[in-house]
Amino acid sequence: MAVSCVILPLSVMSVLLGFSVVLILVGSASAAKFDELFQPGWAFDHFIYEGELLKLKLDNYSGAGFASKSKYMFGKVTVQIKLVEGDSAGTVTAFYMSSDGPTHDEFDFEFLGNTTGEPYVVQTNVYVNGVGNREQRLNLWFDPTTDFHSYSLLWNQRQVVFLVDETPIRVHANMEKQGIPFPKDQPMGVYSSIWNADDWATQGGRVKTDWSHAPFIASYQGFEINACECPASVAAADNARKCSSSGEKRYWWDEPTLSELSMHQSHQLLWVRANHMIYDYCTDTARFPATPVECLHHHH
Template structure:
């Protein structure tokens, strides 16, 4: 690997931004009385009155956002903790991490989803290879004009590739806010809604620290086209996320993703013939999807 290539790969892995305090980047969206600040830690709590959520003060186009998160301990069935990016409006784009609560002793699962022009239904679900309630782990979304990558402790767990040359729309022209929330979703979150929230275990607490946004900030109001132009390099690759080496996963990351899919994938919409008798267009062309596996 050339020295320059190594530097660029390193940029994707570590990002350039130092971690920031919560209130430099974010503000509470709802239920401020369900926020607890303990030194460098931020806790969001869910009880039978309310959940809580926060959002970024700015919107961004391309780059990498990361949180360090410790999920709800013990019996968290029925709860969802979400970390996501989203634009506004009915034709919004959105990249979701949703951490689905579990009954004590069962593994936590994470569901990811990608919305393009207001249309989602691209769920993937996997078990994590560690207990996310015992310690902090990093959850990141990396986004450029070529791909969206979901990362857990810098291991890619999902890639959504730009296939515009196949006539498939790709989210690259709407600035997005960064959000997180905790709420009750016991109608579907745990075992398809069969296991309900046990409020005797409330409050359910998700704990955050070290917020990082290393991305192109978009002033409001600016048109989408202007933001897209401002936040992408022309010939000179002035933005780190536009480096040619970051247009796809490197070999090591591709192997990591294959390992995740082979060992931890529970559900992939591309393989769900009941929901999608006709294979979704991006699944046909996508290098990281196939119908060969029937996930349980």
């Protein structure tokens, strides 16, 4: 397996898609225990393990973070998170995918803490070739601190979709035909962390972290990575080729049904944008006097 990307996992793709799927298979269930897929990245003493549950702790000494053991190209990653309860102002809990280096690609969920009673804000961002500044912010339609909710990133050669409980909240489409770079040739790790960002996270930094409420705890379960695993020993171009469908080798993420949102998903996205979006970089004329090129082409 050292010379090819492999698929995690087989799941029920052939049943879902109604055709035979030829894959290199690895024995792995779709939902896995934390330590099968991930490892602590920093502040090991701020990890709390309670059976299948993982908790990350933020106090005035440190936050904490974890990273996937492997890197991936195309597929879907999901984690269920219960966010910091009560007064979480100043804190950020992040779930994201990122490649390495100065020209990295990155897809971000950042959950911005709040003072008690205010809605949690979710900020998403997309970096391509090291360039970000594509922030969108929305209020969730539920309280993410009282129960677990699933947050997913779906990535293929046509689009990147951010999903909350399987509802799309953002799509970044491939517009290479319009000369806009698209992230499709850098394997990405999967990460999550909690840290203090009270210089900007809550009301633009006006509300600071109240350390008398520490520790701030984010809880995790339901780790799923259904994606093309890319060994570090393989060149990125070879990984990109091996993680793409060709001939008899068909990957579920390359199916036409996943090249764009379904009609139902399109309606869901319109609903989210109409009712819950509170900031979109595409309409921020102060930051971008000229509308960013991809905003002109994106279908809303």
